[in-house]
Amino acid sequence: MKTLKYWLISGYTKGLIGMAIFYALGFYLIQAMRNASGAEYDPNPGVMIGAIFSVIGFLLFAGVLTDWLKWIVGKRPPLKHGPPQGRPEWTRYINVDNNHKVIGIQYGITGLFVFLVGGLFALTFRLELSQPGMQFLTYKGYNTLFSAHGIVMIVSILLGVGAMSNYLVPLMVGASDMPFPRLNAFSYWVSIPPIVLVLAAMVVGGWDTGWVGYPTLSLRGAIGTQLFLLGFYLFGFSSIASSINIIATVAFMRAPGMSLFRMPIFVWGALSAALIQLTATQTVGISLLLSVMERSFGMTFFDPAAGGQPILYQHLFWFYSHPVVYVFVLPGLGVISELLPVFARKTLFGYKWIALSSLGIALVGFLVWAHHMFVSGMADSLRIPFMVTTLFVAIPTGVKFFSWVATLWEGKISFETPMLFVLGAISVFLIGGITGPILGTIPSDMPLHDSYWIVGHFHATMFGGFVFPYFAAIYYWYPKVTGRMYNEKLGKLHFWLMVPGFWVMSFGQMSAGIAGMRRRIADYDPALGVTGTQILITIAAFVIAWSVIIFVYNLIASARRAPMTNPNPWRSRAPEWQTASPVPELNYDETFEVVGGPYDYGKGTPAYVNMHPAAVPGD
Amino acid sequence: MSVGTVEDHAEHHGVELSPEQQVKANRFGLWLFFISEIFLFTALLVARFFLWGNTRPELNQVVGLIATSVLLISSFFVYRGETAIEHGDKKRFMSNFLWAALFGTLFFIGVVVLEWNIFGLSGEIAGIEIFGTLKPTDGVFGGVFFAMTGIHALHVLSGILLLLAAWYNGRKNNYSATDNWGVEGTALYWHYVDVVWVFFYPALYLIGTAV
Amino acid sequence: MSDETNKTVTAGYKRDWRIGWIVFAGLMVLTLIEFAVANLSNPSAVLLIIIGLIKAALIVYFFMHVYRLWREEKHG
Numbered sequence: 001m002k003t004l005k006y007w008l009i010s011g012y013t014k015g016l017i018g019m020a021i022f023y024a025l026g027f028y029l030i031q032a033m034r035n036a037s038g039a040e041y042d043p044n045p046g047v048m049i050g051a052i053f054s055v056i057g058f059l060l061f062a063g064v065l066t067d068w069l070k071w072i073v074g075k076r077p078p079l080k081h082g083p084p085q086g087r088p089e090w091t092r093y094i095n096v097d098n099n100h101k102v103i104g105i106q107y108g109i110t111g112l113f114v115f116l117v118g119g120l121f122a123l124t125f126r127l128e129l130s131q132p133g134m135q136f137l138t139y140k141g142y143n144t145l146f147s148a149h150g151i152v153m154i155v156s157i158l159l160g161v162g163a164m165s166n167y168l169v170p171l172m173v174g175a176s177d178m179p180f181p182r183l184n185a186f187s188y189w190v191s192i193p194p195i196v197l198v199l200a201a202m203v204v205g206g207w208d209t210g211w212v213g214y215p216t217l218s219l220r221g222a223i224g225t226q227l228f229l230l231g232f233y234l235f236g237f238s239s240i241a242s243s244i245n246i247i248a249t250v251a252f253m254r255a256p257g258m259s260l261f262r263m264p265i266f267v268w269g270a271l272s273a274a275l276i277q278l279t280a281t282q283t284v285g286i287s288l289l290l291s292v293m294e295r296s297f298g299m300t301f302f303d304p305a306a307g308g309q310p311i312l313y314q315h316l317f318w319f320y321s322h323p324v325v326y327v328f329v330l331p332g333l334g335v336i337s338e339l340l341p342v343f344a345r346k347t348l349f350g351y352k353w354i355a356l357s358s359l360g361i362a363l364v365g366f367l368v369w370a371h372h373m374f375v376s377g378m379a380d381s382l383r384i385p386f387m388v389t390t391l392f393v394a395i396p397t398g399v400k401f402f403s404w405v406a407t408l409w410e411g412k413i414s415f416e417t418p419m420l421f422v423l424g425a426i427s428v429f430l431i432g433g434i435t436g437p438i439l440g441t442i443p444s445d446m447p448l449h450d451s452y453w454i455v456g457h458f459h460a461t462m463f464g465g466f467v468f469p470y471f472a473a474i475y476y477w478y479p480k481v482t483g484r485m486y487n488e489k490l491g492k493l494h495f496w497l498m499v500p501g502f503w504v505m506s507f508g509q510m511s512a513g514i515a516g517m518r519r520r521i522a523d524y525d526p527a528l529g530v531t532g533t534q535i536l537i538t539i540a541a542f543v544i545a546w547s548v549i550i551f552v553y554n555l556i557a558s559a560r561r562a563p564m565t566n567p568n569p570w571r572s573r574a575p576e577w578q579t580a581s582p583v584p585e586l587n588y589d590e591t592f593e594v595v596g597g598p599y600d601y602g603k604g605t606p607a608y609v610n611m612h613p614a615a616v617p618g619d
Numbered sequence: 620m621s622v623g624t625v626e627d628h629a630e631h632h633g634v635e636l637s638p639e640q641q642v643k644a645n646r647f648g649l650w651l652f653f654i655s656e657i658f659l660f661t662a663l664l665v666a667r668f669f670l671w672g673n674t675r676p677e678l679n680q681v682v683g684l685i686a687t688s689v690l691l692i693s694s695f696f697v698y699r700g701e702t703a704i705e706h707g708d709k710k711r712f713m714s715n716f717l718w719a720a721l722f723g724t725l726f727f728i729g730v731v732v733l734e735w736n737i738f739g740l741s742g743e744i745a746g747i748e749i750f751g752t753l754k755p756t757d758g759v760f761g762g763v764f765f766a767m768t769g770i771h772a773l774h775v776l777s778g779i780l781l782l783l784a785a786w787y788n789g790r791k792n793n794y795s796a797t798d799n800w801g802v803e804g805t806a807l808y809w810h811y812v813d814v815v816w817v818f819f820y821p822a823l824y825l826i827g828t829a830v
Numbered sequence: 831m832s833d834e835t836n837k838t839v840t841a842g843y844k845r846d847w848r849i850g851w852i853v854f855a856g857l858m859v860l861t862l863i864e865f866a867v868a869n870l871s872n873p874s875a876v877l878l879i880i881i882g883l884i885k886a887a888l889i890v891y892f893f894m895h896v897y898r899l900w901r902e903e904k905h906g
Contacts, residue, residue, distance in 0.1 A: 071784075071788075071801070072784040072787070072788075073787070074787060074788045074790075074791035074793055076793070170633070173634075174633045174634050175633050175634045175635075176632040176633040176634060176635045177635075179636060179641070179644040179645075179648065180644075180645075180648060183648075240652075240655050243651075243655075244648050244651045244652060244655075245648075247651055248644050248647055248648045248651070251644075251647060252636060252640060252643070252644045252647070253633075253634045253636065254634070255633070255634055278651060278654065278655045279654065279655055279657075279658045280658065281655070281658075282655055282656065282658035282659035282662065283658055283659070283662040285659065286659055286662040286663060286666075287662070290666070290762075290766060293762075293766060294762070297755050297756070297765075298755065298756040299755045299756065299761060299762035299765060299766065300756075300758050300759050300761070300762040301666060301670065301759065301762050301763070301766070306758055306759075307670075307758045307759050308670065308759055308762070309669060309670060312665075312666060312669045312670065315665075315669075316662055316665070316666070319662075586632030586633060586635075587632065587633040588632065588633040590632075591632075591633055591634050592633075646898060646899060647899060650896075650899060673875075680865070680868075680869070684861070684865050687861055688858065688861065691854065691857050691858060691861065692854075694889065694893060695850060695854040695857075697893075698850045698853075698854075698892075698893045699847070699850055702843070702846045702847060702850060705846075706840065706842070706843040706846070708839075708843070806893075806894075807894055810889050810890075810893045810894045811894070813889060813893075814886045814889050814890065814894075817882050817885045817886050817889070818882050818886070820861075820864075820882075821864060821868070821878040821879065821881075821882055824868070825864060825865070825867075825868035825873065825878055826868070826873070826875045826878055826879075827875070
């Protein structure tokens with residue numbers, strides 16, 4: 001009962017109420033203005049303004065903007081620290097809180113929830129695809145589900161990246177918090193209303209465009225398309241705000257002695273991802289916003305019937321949406337490089353090369369976007385240059401693979417769950433990686449484009465580059481976050497169900513693609529001979545789903561275990577394992593000093609960090 | 620899940636920023652935001668050159684020049700205001716920021732009333748029609764012109780609100796020669812909006828042949 | 831904070847004030863040059879972009895004090 005009361009006065013409830021009020025305000029304001037001017041009925045402008053208002057309403061009611069509004073009227077409210085007064089401590093996780101660890105956990109739980117929703121969509125249309133013909137979905141329903149699966153999963157991955165970056169980066173560099181804690185809270189809370197908008201888009205007519213939202217289909221689709229475009233656009237604010245914080249944390253808040261090349265390697269991955277988020281997000285934002293304006297105000301950018309250019313949308317869109325896959329995988333690959341030395345008890349092979357390869361992938365990632373458009377009728381002269389730059393991506397990625405193999409070489413490897421997921425990630429990312437150049441080469445891309453081969457390639461890179469490392473990270477840092485050990489048996493069960501399941505799914509998708517199965521199509525010809533493969537993929541999808549349910553159960557059940565006695569269960573050198581678990585409010589008892597290399601396992605060299613630096617004379 | 624209590628660690632913490640470092644971090648963060656926004660405005664310029672090529676709509680050259688000058692003048696006032704507060708001259712800071720907000724508002728009105736002509740007016744000065752005739756529905760010319768000026772005008776509007784907020788905080792005696800991040804941040808933002816217009820002005824009014 | 835308006839007219843203040851005037855005048859002149867170039871019979875887009883870059887550089891350096899990112903300044 002008490003719990004319900006706290007939920008009813010939580011930031012989420014208040015925000016959603018504000019969102020509804022402001023949405024109605026914006027929508028009816030525009031409708032009234034249009035009625036007064038005698039314009040014919042068109043819901044698009046009202047929905048546009050309503051959606052933008054609704055985000056402001058959400059933030060206002062949830063209390064994210066309170067301190068900033070006070071600044072405007074000349075007050076200087078102090079930054080709120082610590083657990084809430086007069087309420088149980090857990091309520092800080094459902095209200096606006098400025099601590100980076102609380103925000104990281106908020107990101108993580110929201111991301112996991114959204115991940116389950118997106119997975120549910122996938123299972124639904126996966127079941128439909130297991131037989132030719134339409135079983136229980138309509139064409140429209142199928143289109144909406146696969147489109148929503150795409151965008152919801154992307155949102156969940158971005159939230160997962162936010163969870164890791166927010167929780168780990170300040171902790172790893174020795175900071176007490178991020179430099180702009182209020183902006184940090186903003187970047188989490190501004191991500192909630194777009195999720196609501198996108199889910200709402202599914203029930204007001206849905207949309208058919210996939211997550212890419214290509215014009216001209218997006219310009220003519222039902223009103224759900226408008227809400228989807230707006231939700232996607234508004235989510236960008238979260239990415240930009242959080243990237244500013246991460247870059248500034250690395251720039252200003254490193255512990256004494258922590259030079260750039262002595263940072264934990266995950267920080268490099270998070271930093272490179274933040275640089276992409278900071279810059280590229282704006283171009284997808286503008287392409288979506290221009291689509292919305294074209295729908296709302298009859299302006300012309302992309303509709304060729306009125307002189308526009310649909311290819312322009314694709315250029316702007318992919319200038320973000322290609323680099324964004326590196327936003328997903330760079331933190332994930334950072335986790336792999338971070339965990340391998342701990343479980344192999346060996347130095348990370350080629351630290352500098354790994355660090356710079358993250359930046360390299362981020363930079364090259366900006367120069368490859370048009371490889372998504374080899375068959376969309378763009379200028380022929382662009383094809384070869386983009387093929388060449390695309391194949392260049394294989395170089396920094398290859399650097400990472402060789403470093404991982406060399407790190408494992410002759411290591412004293414132990415196979416706890418996090419390590420299993422890291423090894424699984426490497427195997428899956430290898431599948432995704434080597435199928436990439438085949439798609440990046442124009443002659444083989446021509447027949448494979450828009451086939452299920454792409455679906456297989458993409459899911460392998462996403463699972464290998466993000467999902468598996470993310471699970472590894474959750475298992476690895478679960479004791480740090482909660483002070484309790486997860487259930488090792490359930491963790492291993494999760495792994496041994498998920499990895500073979502994913503292999504079957506991935507190879508199944510690719511072989512169906514070669515056989516001629518198109519992607520984003522609700523039905524297929526039984527004469528293709530892929531029905532058996534489709535059944536196999538569906539079974540594998542359900543195996544993965546069950547393994548994820550075991551994972552979620554493990555997280556919840558293990559939180560009630562007895563606190564662990566060993567403060568450093570992985571015998572890690574990293575600074576975050578030298579402080580208490582759960583981590584104190586301001587992370588460390590005092591500022592530590594970096595005195596050694598981060599990954600010098602088994603060398604007998606001094607520790608990475610000196611937690612209690614002796615007072616320096618004259619200090 | 621728990622992150623400990625503040626009582627246990629009241630005076631213990633990891634790296635924290637001193638007030639001077641916090642200002643440096645604020646400045647750095649604001650510049651990161653500018654870098655991010657460069658991509659937004661560059662994308663708009665890309666759209667302009669992709670869709671217009673070497674042509675442009677027929678626009679009133681005099682209005683464009685005056686609007687550009689008005690924005691430069693407001694930027695100049697902001698510089699004077701910021702310089703004043705950094706030398707502890709509160710009086711001049713206040714008056715210059717008010718002047719800047721006034722010229723910013725003039726620019727905003729110039730765009731919305733003259734160029735967009737939202738009230739559907741018409742009138743001539745010295746034989747030249749001063750109200751715009753381009754409509755947002757006029758093909759790619761209207762679309763791109765209204766998108767670029769509109770998104771820029773939103774930045775101008777938020778800048779004016781920031782200028783007024785800084786002025787109000789000045790009235791409340793919140794700034795001094797050494798503690799004036801609010802003024803500096805506002806000034807940076809306003810100059811940035813001006814820099815954007817430095818590129819938008821030739822792209823919209825000057826480059827290409829009018830058709 | 832006491833009212834220091836009278837004793838703050840230092841040499842540095844005067845210099846900064848003068849810089850403002852000079853940069854502003856430069857920006858206005860460059861804008862007029864842009865306008866004139868564009869109304870020639872055969873305007874050069876490259877020239878206009880270069881002038882724009884110069885104007886932006888003036889604002890970024892003198893008005894926005896970009897160097898404060900990597901240099902300590904007296905006030906702040």
